[in-house]
Amino acid sequence: MRLVEDELRIPNERLALGIERTRVGRIRDLLYTDNNLHTRRVCHRAGKNAPPGARQIPQTFGVASPLVPSPPVRILFIVNSVASSVTARRRVVIHKALSTDHDVTLAETSRRGHATRLAQSAARESYDLVVVLGGDGTLNEAANGLAGTDTALATLPGGSTNVFARILGLPDDSVDAVTVLLEALDAGNINRIGLGAVEGRYFLFHCGVGFDAAVVEQVERRGPWKRWAGHPLFMYAAIDTWIRRVDRTNPPLRLIDANGQERTRGYFSIIMNANPYTFLGNRAFELVPELTLQDPLAAVTLEELNLRTLGPVAAAALAHRPMEGRKNLDIATGVRSLVIESDPPSPYQVDGDHLGASKRLRFTWTPDHLSLLMPLR
Missing domain, CATH: 2.60.200.40 (Tumour Suppressor Smad4)
Known part of the structure; x- marks a missing residue:
């Protein structure tokens, strides 16, 4: 049975590659609570000559279409479970979508500043991408941990206003937003941006x-x-x-x-x-x-x-x-x-x-x- 971070604290235990495990729990009971939600799959669309092994859109969406799997990347998925619009179901659905084609480690924040430490660890361990499900405050912490590094940042709306996600043009719904982000990841649409700073x-x-x-x-x-x-x-x-x-x-x-x-x-x-x-x-x-x-x-x-x-x-x-x-x-x-x-x-x-x-x-x-x-x- 697969373990992800959830309700039980396990002190001094570490995830692979240096990321601290903050919480773990079993998710089998949640994974199939809504089969329609859990059949969301995301990949870059291809033409008729899709390569062997290309996945099909689940029949839940209607007519199947060929897809090209993107090259797998290493992702740290940071979740603020107390953010305004974060639920256990959304966390599981998004984790499953990210994990379909990529190597994903999930970590939940437990205190102020925790996302910065998690992001710093991800950068030190050469993760490709940090995805944040939470509000703008959690996203800011992660950005501070990644500033000046090669590890990229992505946001999913999980707060009350989600200003930065909306500036980027992401859907308000985090499950819809992960679809958009995975399409961008397939296309390699990662850009360097400038950052403001106040007192560091x-x-x-x-x-x-x-x-x-x-x-x-x-x-x-x-x-x-x-x-x-x-x-x-x-x-x-x-x-x-x-x-x-x-x-x-x-x-x-x-x-x-x-x-x-x-x-x-x-x-x-x-x-x-x-x-x-x-x-x-x-x-x-x-x-x-x-x-x-x-x-x-x-x-x-x-x-x-x-x-x-x-x-x-x-x-x-x-x-x-x-x-x-x-x-x-x-x-x-x-x-x-x-x-x-x-x-x-x-x-x-x-x-x-x-x-x-x-x-x-x-x-x-x-x-x-x-x-x-x-x-x-």
Whole structure:
């Protein structure tokens, strides 16, 4: 009977090739709970002259079509089992799909920062790919473990918002998304992307300083609600923070450019490595539409924090209208280095994870610093 990581902790036991085993359990009872789900198979399609041994799409999908198996790669599959939309069934279905053609090791995170350690171990042991099923925070941890290495990263949506997966254009459903990723893997669609960093912590899509970080802090204080409340919890936290926790009389942030010159002052800054900033339901919140994962950072700062400023900016972002020239909004693009000073210290968050408060934050951008498996466009 096959073992995968699940409910039982086994201390001091190690997976092959140096990856620590955190949990193991038997999965026979789960594997066939839904035969329709478990017949999902993914491979690159071929023509009539498929090579010997090519698999067929299961009849569940209708007419069988010939497939070409992709060359097997070594995959570490990291799962955050407490992420908002991760279930045991989804984990098993995805693990089975990945394992059809590839050598897969499964590891579950058990604490904050664990995904970084697991990803670092995978890179040291020359794994080809790390696939993360979890939220943006778990994905960020894995990216920090893989930055500067040759091991590639792939994401599957398992959180409440899944900003980075949606930036890449992946389906919201993780089982559908694994189909897309396996097609990309068959095609070898792995690209190097740039990463932003704040005080040495890399980020994939943004770092927020000020108001949005205060909102994230309030959400994290209500952690048990996040799995069930999702977006309503964020809306409640935003309103509560706006009314009770923000000083709108004196801008605390001071942005200093690479030449040491003050660029602007403000209440709220977003340092972006990718666009959009976030999603509200199915709508992208576009602040710098032209920004790509190969470009240097963009810094977006609200110089006034009131409804007269925030309302028009939010409406334009959701309608995908131009941001340039808007009153009390400063946008800097092509940013490779930046310092934000704050008095008093301002909270900051990285890819949706609150990291505390600071008086001074240094931002940098490093090109071609992470290999990323990207969907075929």
